[in-house]
Amino acid sequence: MxxxxxxxxxxxxxxxxxxxxxxxxxxxxxxxxxxxxxxxxxxxxxxxxxxxxxxxxxxxxxxxxxxxxxxxxxxxxxxxxxxxxxxxxxxxxxxxxxxxxxxxxxxxxxxxxxxxxxxxxxxxxxxxxxxxxxxxxxxxxxxxRLAERGLARLLASPATDVLCKFATRAPARAVRLLTRPVRAAMARQVGDHSRAALAKLFDTANSAASLATAVGFLPSLRSxxxxxxxxxxxxxxxxxxxxxxxxxxxxxxxxxxxxxxxxxxxxxxxxxxxxxxxxxxxxxxxxxxxxxxxxxxxxxxxxxxx
CATH class of the missing domain: 3.40.50.1820 (Alpha/Beta hydrolase fold, catalytic domain)
Incomplete structure (x- = not known):
């Protein structure tokens, strides 16, 4: 090619x-x-x-x-x-x-x-x-030290643990439905600029990789x-x-x-x-x-x- x-x-x-x-x-x-x-x-x-x-x-x-x-x-x-x-x-x-x-x-x-x-x-x-x-x-x-700085501080949020748990156990559609409230809860912790970046990140996750894949890597990134x-x-x-x-x-x-x-x-x-x-x-x-x-x-x- x-x-x-x-x-x-x-x-x-x-x-x-x-x-x-x-x-x-x-x-x-x-x-x-x-x-x-x-x-x-x-x-x-x-x-x-x-x-x-x-x-x-x-x-x-x-x-x-x-x-x-x-x-x-x-x-x-x-x-x-x-x-x-x-x-x-x-x-x-x-x-x-x-x-x-x-x-x-x-x-x-x-x-x-x-x-x-x-x-x-x-x-x-x-x-x-x-x-x-x-x-x-x-x-x-x-x-x-990703969880100490910038938007990646959300890795330390309890909401991230919830999302990780459901991503491995729930059907893909249920995980996507869960994304909206979890995203909203996480976004309340950051400013407008970061909130827009977070929304873009989740939208990209849904199109370029499965949400289970995207969320699956979060614990490794945190540590x-x-x-x-x-x-x-x-x-x-x-x-x-x-x-x-x-x-x-x-x-x-x-x-x-x-x-x-x-x-x-x-x-x-x-x-x-x-x-x-x-x-x-x-x-x-x-x-x-x-x-x-x-x-x-x-x-x-x-x-x-x-």
Whole structure:
């Protein structure tokens, strides 16, 4: 298949517990550099379309771009709710890298929950890392303490526990009906801006992933903490944050930049959580700069003009 002028292959990667992940693999297997794109909760790999388009125009066949839908999202299989944890998503990432034989200079790029997957992957024992990334681009994400800041403080609400309980036991329609009163109860705890973001989040959950999937990940997000990993990261890291992000406020990005050696923090004061769309060029440039450093050269002028 093709996207614009770039051919890609749709693959199915079966991870160790039998769940099948929908993968898009673009570029030669022996490319000089590989970029793996990890989407956020309630989204899917299509959220990276702008970045894929611009990176392909810049680098052509010199890079390989891999994106996939996390379990329970997009075209990938659903799975038992007990597996909706970040550690499992990190294991899925390891399986994808191994099955697709990723060997070139690797840049991991994660948005929101996808960034948390990347950090959880880096927290695995060295023997469980099929590839050590050269580059790391973290977009609107955090190392932990989600329930302490911004809209994610709602993770600590008793209403979240109620929603999690019903999502695993009630039929899908009943869960959706439950969403309205729970959403209203949770939204009363925040301001107008946050209330609008919360409503959008729930609406997205209903369309891009099942509500059971979306809610199933909440306990893992509440307990998520990879602060202890940050000081040991040796990849070239770029952190992007938005000043209007109520889900992962910029204070999370500052923590990441302060604790990851040599990290660069790019802050976009007027942007919100969906930086892939609100600041698409900034995200693409961060990935481009990481590839440039990995390869020690800019793309050829012909590629830039393509």
């Amino acid at each position: 093709t996207t614009g002028s770039a051919p890609y292959t749709e693959r199915t990667v079966t991870v160790r517990d039998g769940v099948r992940l929908a993968v898009r693999d673009q570029g030669p297997v022996d490319a000089e550099a590989t970029v793996v794109l990890l989407h956020g909760l309630c989204l899917d790999q299509r959220s990276w379309e702008r970045q894929i388009h611009h990176l392909t125009r810049r680098w052509g066949a010199r890079i390989r771009i891999i994106s996939y839908d996390h379990r329970g999202h997009g075209e990938s299989d659903s799975a038992p709710t007990s597996t909706y944890v970040l550690e499992q998503l990190a294991a899925d990432l390891a399986d994808v890298l191994a099955v697709l034989d990723v060997t070139g200079r690797l840049t991991l790029v994660g948005h929101s929950m996808g960034g948390m997957v990347a950090l959880t992957y880096l927290g695995r024992p060295p023997a469980d890392l099929p590839v050590q990334p050269h580059g790391l681009v973290l977009v609107a994400t955090a190392a932990g 998520y903490d990879q602060y202890g990993v940050l000081g040991s990261i040796r990849a070239q890291a770029t952190i992007l944050s938005g000043g209007a992000d109520v889900l992962t406020p910029a204070s999370h990005a500052r923590d990441l930049a302060d604790k990851i050696p040599g990290a660069v923090h790019v802050h976009l004061p007027m942007a919100g959580h969906m930086l892939l769309h609100e600041a698409a060029r900034a995200v693409t440039d961060a990935i481009h700069n990481t590839i440039t450093t990995a390869l020690g050269a800019e793309p050829a002028p012909a590629a830039l003009a393509a």
